[in-house]
Amino acid sequence: MIKTKLTEMLEIKHPIIQAGMGPYNTTKLSAAVSNAGGLGIISSIGMGVVALGFKPLFGFENLSPREQMLSSIDKVKNLTKDSQGIFGINVPVAVEFQSVAGELINAALEARETDSEIAKRLKVVITSAGNPEPYVESIKESGAFHFHVVPSPYHAQKVEKMGTDIVIASGHEGGGHVAYDPVHTMVLLPAVVRSVKIPVVGAGGFCDGTTLAAALALGAVGIQMGTRFIATQESEFLSSYKNYIRDINDTRDTLVAKGLFGNLRYLKNPAVLKMVELAKSGASEEEQFNFEIQSLEAIEAGDVEKSAMPGGEVAGRIKEIPRVKDLVEGIVKEAEEIIKVKLPKLIV
Numbered sequence: 001m002i003k004t005k006l007t008e009m010l011e012i013k014h015p016i017i018q019a020g021m022g023p024y025n026t027t028k029l030s031a032a033v034s035n036a037g038g039l040g041i042i043s044s045i046g047m048g049v050v051a052l053g054f055k056p057l058f059g060f061e062n063l064s065p066r067e068q069m070l071s072s073i074d075k076v077k078n079l080t081k082d083s084q085g086i087f088g089i090n091v092p093v094a095v096e097f098q099s100v101a102g103e104l105i106n107a108a109l110e111a112r113e114t115d116s117e118i119a120k121r122l123k124v125v126i127t128s129a130g131n132p133e134p135y136v137e138s139i140k141e142s143g144a145f146h147f148h149v150v151p152s153p154y155h156a157q158k159v160e161k162m163g164t165d166i167v168i169a170s171g172h173e174g175g176g177h178v179a180y181d182p183v184h185t186m187v188l189l190p191a192v193v194r195s196v197k198i199p200v201v202g203a204g205g206f207c208d209g210t211t212l213a214a215a216l217a218l219g220a221v222g223i224q225m226g227t228r229f230i231a232t233q234e235s236e237f238l239s240s241y242k243n244y245i246r247d248i249n250d251t252r253d254t255l256v257a258k259g260l261f262g263n264l265r266y267l268k269n270p271a272v273l274k275m276v277e278l279a280k281s282g283a284s285e286e287e288q289f290n291f292e293i294q295s296l297e298a299i300e301a302g303d304v305e306k307s308a309m310p311g312g313e314v315a316g317r318i319k320e321i322p323r324v325k326d327l328v329e330g331i332v333k334e335a336e337e338i339i340k341v342k343l344p345k346l347i348v
């Protein structure tokens with residue numbers, strides 16, 4: 001067992017967080033991670049798209065963000081009843097998403113208030129991609145912990161002052177949204193650790209025991225993994241997406257493309273190369289937006305050639321699609337061996 005401030009704070013077994021991965025549905029995945037002793041996270045962007053005028057994708061229903069959030073929380077609560085696992089939600093608070101972010105966060109706080117089981121086990125609200133200030137007070141008042149994803153020591157210090165409990169330092173190798181300044185985990189994580197008094201979790205590039213041990217050596221209290229958890233048996237991502245990650249053999253097979261909602265790291269394929277071309281050729285915002293929507297629909301249909309699939313550089317290190325429990329326990333066991341057996345032998 002590895003005990004850190006993260007495992008102590010949340011009373012979880014392993015210092016491993018499954019990343020929020022909106023617009024995809026991670027209800028079953030978060031339950032599996034929570035059952036395995038990590039922190040499972042319900043993703044929420046997909047819950048907001050209906051309110052923004054789009055049809056629901058990835059198993060989300062035609063419900064308001066509030067109803068959708070309450071329904072997902074209820075599902076995870078039921079799927080984790082036996083293990084009494086701990087879970088949380090991720091809500092990006094970017095300007096484009098602000099109209100629904102408050103509704104989603106309030107729904108989770110409402111569920112905590114009205115259901116003692118949820119209050120006991122939905123312990124964390126992770127915000128990302130914007131300024132969390134309008135939400136921190138209500139999250140803390142409800143008794144939940146607030147974590148925020150940051151791309152720099154500057155942002156970490158800002159949210160520390162707001163009362164945030166933990167910052168997640170997210171490096172440029174990560175899948176999905178990346179910051180405009182391309183600072184990678186090896187530099188970012190220890191810099192953020194040094195800049196604040198609150199605990200820091202590392203994100204971007206983590207997938208196994210070696211990288212967990214490295215994160216702890218860099219001063220982190222745990223890791224958050226996105227791409228690695230996509231390629232698991234229980235994740236809701238289609239097998240075509242999971243297999244695509246498993247079959248990538250080169251750590252160069254991702255690229256960052258500028259979409260309408262900022263920079264995202266994608267698995268390299270013809271659809272993403274076309275997306276880059278569109279942006280370079282000065283295509284209108286409408287054209288780019290339509291392309292992104294078509295790509296999401298292609299992901300849902302399992303058409304990998306037409307899908308722009310977010311994924312991190314670490315895809316090049318992922319070779320199998322394990323069960324979540326085996327993955328999480330394997331990572332911790334490998335990290336323990338490195339810390340307890342391999343590294344001490346280096347000291348003479």
Ligand SMILES: Cc1cc2nc3c(=O)[nH]c(=O)nc-3n(C[C@H](O)[C@H](O)[C@H](O)COP(=O)(O)O)c2cc1C
Nearest residue numbers: 019021022128174175176204205225226227310312
């Ligand atoms: C498919 C996908 C969707 C993502 N969506 C979100 C999101 O909705 N909110 C968020 O905070 N981060 C999102 N991210 C970033 C992850 O939370 C996480 O920080 C990142 O995946 C870590 O890097 P890794 O992929 O190397 O593990 C997403 C990542 C992926 C791969």
